[in-house]
Amino acid sequence: MGGEIAGIVLAGGQSRRMGGGDKGLLDLGGRPVIAHVIARLGCTRAISANGDPARFAGFGLPVLPDSLPDWPGPLAGVLAGMDWAAGQGIPRIVTAAADTPFFPRDLAARLGAVEAPVVMATSGGDHPAFAAWDVSLRDDLRAALVAGTRRMRDWMDAQGAVRVEIPGEDPFFNINTPADLDAARRRLAEGPQWT
Numbered sequence: 001m002g003g004e005i006a007g008i009v010l011a012g013g014q015s016r017r018m019g020g021g022d023k024g025l026l027d028l029g030g031r032p033v034i035a036h037v038i039a040r041l042g043c044t045r046a047i048s049a050n051g052d053p054a055r056f057a058g059f060g061l062p063v064l065p066d067s068l069p070d071w072p073g074p075l076a077g078v079l080a081g082m083d084w085a086a087g088q089g090i091p092r093i094v095t096a097a098a099d100t101p102f103f104p105r106d107l108a109a110r111l112g113a114v115e116a117p118v119v120m121a122t123s124g125g126d127h128p129a130f131a132a133w134d135v136s137l138r139d140d141l142r143a144a145l146v147a148g149t150r151r152m153r154d155w156m157d158a159q160g161a162v163r164v165e166i167p168g169e170d171p172f173f174n175i176n177t178p179a180d181l182d183a184a185r186r187r188l189a190e191g192p193q194w195t
């Protein structure tokens with residue numbers, strides 16, 4: 001599929017399993033976890049998160065508050081990304097989670113190459129935070145949220161999302177707990193392929 005695709009990093013949420021704060025701002029090898037995600041995604045154009053945008057100022061990207069701020073969950077962040085991209089005249093976004101620093105660098109190209117309105121990454125299970133979305137779906141997504149849809153997977157299944165298998169060794173390892181952060185630091189120490 002041709003056309004521009006804008007990377008949106010989902011960085012909101014409550015980080016309850018981590019004990020609060022922003023998982024993306026935790027240190028991993030001398031830089032924040034989200035810096036790894038921004039670099040790997042390659043086409044990052046915005047960060048999706050509620051709260052004070054100043055905490056992300058160092059990345060030089062717009063910080064998008066959730067389109068439905070009282071609606072917890074990453075789908076509201078996806079909608080914010082779609083609304084922002086539509087305003088920029090960009091037809092498609094690809095989303096990545098700010099707490100997942102080791103996915104392949106060609107992820108956006110792999111998802112963007114599939115000609116479908118919703119493309120979900122999978123590797124030993126679905127990873128709905130990693131997906132490509134046509135922004136033309138935003139009014140449908142808004143309506144679904146208002147109607148009570150909460151889980152990304154439910155909405156994507158309703159849309160008949162195409163699945164793309166992403167290669168790699170546990171490519172969507174994500175940092176939810178302090179033990180996960182320790183494991184990520186150990187993985188980083190394994191070699192330059194993870195930096």
Ligand SMILES: Nc1nc2c(ncn2[C@@H]2O[C@H](COP(=O)(O)OP(=O)(O)OP(=O)(O)O)[C@@H](O)[C@H]2O)c(=O)[nH]1
Nearest residue numbers: 010011012013014015016017048073074077097098
């Ligand atoms: N924009 C936005 N992103 C979110 C929201 N909730 C979660 N995310 C992001 O979606 C990804 C997956 O989030 P989870 O780990 O399921 O939820 P979390 O709130 O970060 O963590 P827990 O409270 O421990 O479940 C992470 O990158 C989060 O930053 C939200 O309400 N808005």
